[in-house]
Every structure is written in C-alpha cells, then in structure tokens.
Amino acid sequence: MASGSENSTYVDALIELGNRPGKGWWTEYRDRVRPSLLDLAELEDGAAEVVCYEPFFVPGLLQTESYASVIHRQGYTRADESEHRLAVEFRLARQRILQGERPPRVHAIVHEAALHPSYGNRGVMREQLVRLIELSRLPHVTIQVLPFDGPVPFGTSFTTLLPPVKRLGTVVVAHVERTLHLGEAEDLARYTDLFARLQDAALPSMDVSVPPEGHLARDSLGLIQRLLYPLL
Helix, strand or coil, X not given: CCCHHHHHXXXXXXXXXXXXXXXXXXXXXXXXXXXXXXXXXXXXXXXXXXXXXXXXXXXXXXXXXHHHHHHHHCCCCCCCHHHHHHHHHHHHHHHHXXXXXXXXEEXXXXXXXXXXXXXXXXXXXHHHXXXXXXXXXXXXXXXXXXXXXXXXCCCCCEEEEECCCHHHCEEEECXXXXXXXXXXXXXXXXXXXXXXXXXXXXXXXXCCCCCHHHHCCCCHHXXXXXXXXXXX
16 A cells, blocks of 8 residues: 555646646657657656567667668558658657656667668668667666577567656557557556566676676677677
C-alpha cells in the first residue's frame, strides 16, 4: 500500500500532467505525422527514464540519419519522397532529448540481429555501429546487446517511458497495424519484469572508458567492435 506522501506526490503529478499545455516542438508536425508518433515524442519529452528493447532494428533514439532513411524506405507502408524525408526528420528531432539540459536515462537492449549489415550498404551499418559506440560515452546512455547464442529473444519491440513519478509510466508496444500504449500498473510491472530478464540475458553494457585489456570477458562493446572490424 502506498504511503500518504507517495499518494500526495502521485496526485500532484497528475495535477501537473493535467495542467501541461501539451505543446512542444512536436506540435509543428501535427497533421503531418501519425498521432502515435506525436504521442511518443511527448512521452519522451516528459520522461526521466526510457528503457527499450529492439529485436530487429537499432532503436530510433540511437539511429543515424542514413540508417533511419534506409529503415523507412524498406518499411511496409508506401510513402512518397516528401513523406519519407519528413519521417526521418521527425525521428532525428526526437533525439534532441539525449543532448538536453536534463536528459532522461536511456537503457537500450538491442538484439545482435539488428547489428549485422542487412540494411543499406556497408557504409550505413559502419556509421551506425560507430554511432552506438559514441552514444555509449554519454553518462546517461546504457546499451546492451542480446547475442545470437543467448536465450530465444522476445519478438516484439517495446519502450517503457517513465516520468519522475513512475506510476504514471507508459509502455509503448509496436505492432505493424497499430501501436499500443499501456499504462495500467500490471502492464508496467509485466514489462518491467520482462526488461529485467532481458537485461540479465544480454551481454554486459558498453563501457568505452575501460581499456582494451579490460574487455577480455565477452561484452557488448567487444561484440560491436567485432562486427565493425570487417566494415572498416
């Protein structure tokens, strides 16, 4: 049972959420991108913590422009050139939260399948792998790789966005036809548990501050470097 102070914080957060104008940089894209993307950008903007799992692609917040462009062009929906450029522009604009004054803590688990040069040419994947290494230098970004020889991966990507009051968090589950936004306590608990199990199964997180001899044990950085070497 929540304490009185916890309930008071929760109520205050609800009031603050209700008083938010709902306006931000994303509003300039209203009527130009899908409402689900606008909702995602707003949730990211208010998040203190973002945790995500991707079995097939590099997460959107970590993508390079070239990689994002290839992914969108190979998407299941048809789009003209202007729609394509707009989608990539919006995805890159979302990444500004990583460099803000109070960036959220980001913890991404990416399956090894997403890191092989299957999208675009070798240069696209080389740039993307280098980008992951660069982002891992940020103190608020944690990246882990779930290897092929690990347990059978969960097949659906999801992102949990947690504001300062975690009870107000939202799980965004991507599906081909529509995106689910789950906010019930049992949803948050279920996906928090799932992420914890994926975290335990994944390789240790990337830490570029560790000297090469410190990577004798298999870890996420070593795997990415091994994939990067043939692309140099």
